[in-house]
Amino acid sequence: MPYNDLAALTALVSEKTCAVMLEPIQGEGGINTPDAEYLAQVRQLCDKYGALLIFDEIQTGIGRTGKMFAYQHSGIKPDIVTLAKGLGGGVPIGAFIASDKVATAFGAGDHGSTFGGNPLACAAANAVLGVIAEENLLDNVTTVGQYLQAELNKLQLKYPQLITEVRGMGLMLGAKLTKPGRDIVNQCMEQGAIINCTAGDVLRFVPPLNITKAHVDEVITILDKVLALA
Ligand SMILES: Cc1ncc(COP(=O)(O)O)c(C=O)c1O
Helix, strand or coil, rough: CCCCCHHHHHHHHHCCCCCEEEECEECCCCCCCCCHHHHHHHHHHHHCCCCCCEEEEECCCCCCCCCHHHHHCCCCCCEECCCHHHHHHHCCCCCEEEEEHHHHCCCCCCCCCCCCCCHHHHHHHHHHHHHHHHHCCHHHHHHHHEEEEEEEEHHHEEEEEEEEEEECCEEEEEEEECCCCHHHHHHHHHCCCCEEEEECCCCEECCCCCCCCHHHHHHHHHHHHHHHHH
């Protein structure tokens, strides 16, 4: 179903709905950020029908948007949050967090898996959470994210025939192109900048949370050169 479309969601949700699951900002979908009120409206809809609200924060969670969880920008709380990518800082781990009420549905051992609760992976995640706090990385994400967004906005002004929109939050940003992004990504790679393309035509920027403005400058310089020839 379409993202950020309350009418479309309302048409699907009823007393028979168990849960609504969505990303607070869509990653693979093309860095789609919902309207300010959308997540709160979805919460209301779920409450009306007794459905759980699950946020997939696998891309947005663990500081990516400048808060520990992206839902914290919205003023509402989901019942369940799923996490992975950033949680282990490169070490594979996935997790979900539930409200006290929902968590009572599980007892110890109900949801086992071979590597679930792996001590090494959990130690890595613990270290990640420690570093995020000790190094004030949430502040860094906000500051450097705003800087990156501003620099991308400048590129949009310079190349309006190529970039139609810059969107996202914190260090989860996208630049919507007027054509497929694959060649631009490949050419940036040849010059030493790893960026990515989602949804075919959205350049996606999800750098490490400890990136500096100097790193942003390097990427923007490379991207500028590549766009000039695109
Ligand atoms: C938002 C989101 N949800 C879920 C997944 C799947 O996660 P996993 O590979 O940990 O099952 C991904 C993977 O890219 C993702 O980006």
